[in-house]
Amino acid sequence: MSRPGFENVFVLNTGRCGSTTLARACAHLTSHGAGHETRTHLTGPDRLAYPSPHIEADNRLSWFLGRLDETWGDRAAYVHLTRDPEAVARSFVARPNPGILRAYRTGILLGAGWKAPAPDPLVLARDYVDTVTANIRHFLRDKSRVMELRLETLEDDLPRFLDWIGATGDLAAARAEIAHRHNATPEA
Structure with missing residues (x-):
């Protein structure tokens, strides 16, 4: 079972930064359930009624941070999963x-x-990434259980994350999952 206080782990992110890959890696754990965008179709209290212990990666949680705080607050652990912002915008x-x-x-x-002229898509994407990142950082400012992970170093950082949450299961398979690119943007 996870360590006391790690009832749930929420992976907050902009999207396009490895959240699917991390969720698939966590699916190899026996200490936690894991999912990617598992409750996006729900409203009201059901939207944040995750089972415990559970790891959830969902970029849309950045628009539910007030309710996430009211529901889970400091009982949960939070991961801020990031990637180079320009790479995210371009993706x-x-x-x-x-x-x-x-x-x-x-x-x-x-x-x-x-409205004319339509915004440049890359400028719009950069604005989205900056906005969501600022929302997440603001939310995390008073949380006691926070870890930052970067897609660029996820393979090296995964063992630290797994140890932090007290994960058990097929840790070798979890690490191997990180080597695969899941939900990658098709190359032009």
């Missing part, structure tokens, strides 16, 4: 389905896609 722009970036452009920025 978003290169995606065939713009997904959350389209929602940011047309919903959060309220019509940025309809």
Whole structure:
């Protein structure tokens, strides 16, 4: 079982930074359940009613941080998973389905896609990455259980993360999973 206080682990991120890969690595654990965007279709209290102990990687949690704090607060551990911001922005722009970036452009920025001139997609993606990163950093400022992981060093950092949460299971398979690129943006 996980260490006391590590009831759940939330992997906060912008997207396009290895969250699918990390979730697949954590799926090899027996000490924790693990998932990637498992409750995105739910509303109200159900949206954040994760089983325990569980590791959840979901970039959309950055828009639920107030409710995440009310529901889990400092009982959970938090990982801020990052990647070079320019690489993240370029990955978003290169995606065939713009997904959350389209929602940011047309919903959060309220019509940025309809007014002339339309924003440059890379400028928009950079703004999204900066906004979500700032939201996450602000949320984490008063949390006592926080770890930062970077996609660029994830292979080396994974053992530290697994030890931090007291993980058990097939740790070799978890480490091997990191070597695969999951949900990678297709190369042009």
